[in-house]
Amino acid sequence: MAANNIIIQIGQCGNQIGREFCNFIPTDAENSKLPISHVYQHYDNKSRCLCVDGESKVISNLLNNHGKSYRKQNVFTGRTGCGANWALGYHGFENAVGQSFMDNFLDSLRKEVERCDSYTGCILLHSISGGTGSGLGSRICEAIREEYPINYILSTGVAPHRSGESPLQCYNSMLSLSYIQKYSDGVILYENDDVINRIISFRSKSEASKSVSLKEMNNYIAKSLAGIILPLSSSNSSLTSLMKQFYACSCVFPGKEPWEMLQTTCSMPTHKFTGVQYLSKGVAWDSLVRSYVQNNCRPKSGTILDSISCLAVARGDKDYSFFKFMPRSHENLKTAHRCVSWNPFPIDYWTAETDVGKGSGRTLYICSNSCGIIDYFDHILSKTSTMYDAKAFLHWYWKYGCCMEDFSEAREILQTVVMNYKDALK
């Protein structure tokens, strides 16, 4: 028995990440009959996945390469795109595609849910600054929350480069972040700037000047997501049941990894934003943790990096040596992440024998709910207010159905989040 989760890919970014994520879903041929392989895939080897986009190019590419894993009725495309405009994604998509889009989408979702043995929740993949990903993503999040109020929603949002990917990015980000704050259970936020920096830090000195492609960035995001949410135990486990009780890897019901992660890191509905990082190396666990602390925890000047709670997943622990190094590594990680003093169990640990995808080394994935989000939200709030005061670009939002209240409500929600995180530091 395993819990089943559904992935919903929205927009250009979401679908591209979903394409990379496909590569990490385990498809062991010999174990295909076992429930553990069916968390994200049905018994007929089709993904439990719905794809939506404003235009068809990205999705047709996806279907050309991985067509066999997707169901035709789970794919929804528009014709003209959503123009990097949240209003067009939220209100205008139905006008473009047909009034029954939401009904058809929820219908396909319902059928997918019914195919599951035990549906626990869905994972949204989208960008927060585009048109489809942010606008339609917000709409879908709201609709799913209404339809399935007790199931989980994990939103994986990708934030744009701060030096500018689109002049409307701040408006779109503010509006979509306010919706995910309202309707999802937890958010994993990736910033493009950070992703590029991490990819460059993985490279050897000689390769450091090579360009980073979007495919690499998508792969990074997909791998870090996979490391946290894919099933921990594989069926090849040679652990006896006694040992399994001792090691944390089997304490998580297979398939419920994302939701256990949310329970650990996003335990308060006022603090929902997390970030994920990882480091892969073929060395002993304690030196891996030391490298991680050195590379990944250098604070940007001026930003607060205190963490409320973290989850560490150590994959590739074939010799079950992770817990031997625990006490020292634990102190290391606690200091590096500057965990808040009022949380008695700031870091939770899971282990898995094998890494995701085809990797055979050791990887440490850390998902942390840190106050670094304050910096990002302040940035969005200040940019949006300057632009809003100048009334720039607003006619595009009014044209497609937004009103002033949407903007003011979104501002308030984000300001509340910032206040809550600042309170957590005390």
Add this chain to the structure above:
Amino acid sequence: AVLVDMEEGVVNELLNSPLRDIFDHKQLITDVSGSGNNWQVILISLSIGHHFYGNQYRDKLMEVLRRAAEKCDCLQSFFMIHSMGGGTGSGVGTAILNILQDHYPTVYRFVTAVYPSLDDDVITSPYNSILAMKQLTDNADCVMPIDNQSLIDICNRINNVSATATRGITKKQIKAESTITASHGDVKNKSSRPFDSMNNIVANLLLNMTSSSRFEGSLNVDLNEITMNLVPFPRLHYLISSMTPLYALADVNLSMRRLDEMFSDAFSKDYQLIKADPKRNLYLACALLVRGKVEISDIRRNIKRIRPSLNFIHWNDDGWKTGLCSVPPVGQPYSLLTLSNNTCIKDTFSDIQQRFVKLYRRKAHLHHYLEVDGMEMATFDNSIESLNSLIDEYNSLEQTTREIVTTPPRLKIA
């Protein structure tokens, strides 16, 4: 496509060229006498184009447009290509723009307009331009102004490169068919007509703009994204375009430096399709549409590099729109099209405004316009009023930024 001209010469030539199979005679609307381009008198009148022919052919135009629109699976935008100084282009062109606005209000209207240069051969071009400008400001969604002088300069630069050969350094070999002035479609026709290379540049502009809609890419930018991201206020929709590189060299020694050069060149005045000085004025937004083998980190690196030398308006400090299409143009490994919404366009408008005022003060040539039914003095007044307010809007944006930027920063201690 729909082809409209009030005299048959040019359209007939097209029908006799190798491209004749692409067009259908049902898509053409022509007349015989032209909009008053009488070579003995050298007068071209927009009023004849807009009101006279506009009305006469209104039904036929709507019919042809409707047929063309119905054949589309999903109509997203109209591209209009015309000149501002002539009669048919500006007059009938803007009449068509009105028709499109009335009948297809949700479909985007992109206009590539050729503005008259200082040494224009049409005396009444200032009148035509100002009258057409009002229509463009009110009815078009996005205008890309171009002028002939810039196109000539670009052609000359390409020709000079192959001509120079300094002692000791071998002649730079331009790869055949890689220039943005090359005609790829004309198969065996070696004798090029005048204006061919210049027109090819404009053709390449349109190809690069639509490349993301036509081809795959890791970061697609559709046409509606271009308008939504670059037009902060409805009337300020004039985009300065520039394209690099102009050609590809025959030796395949592509280094990262050449890629960075492409980005720097795009912001130099020599590669623009209209005479303007964006670096001295304010950017309201800027789009970088890249084609070919370029990665996202290259774009980010170049944006960081070039950003300090540009002035952006204070509320859109990082107002870049980036697009990445994987298919490069024919003959080149990569290319960059820059569309900037910059306040320097007001200088171009001021020039035309002054030329207009010179003629209008004396009421010269006005009777040719007023003879036509539907044309009144008030139209002239409204048009110049519209242009004046447009220039004022640009000026006020610069003023607000200047005020905000010049407040001195507080001293920070520790």
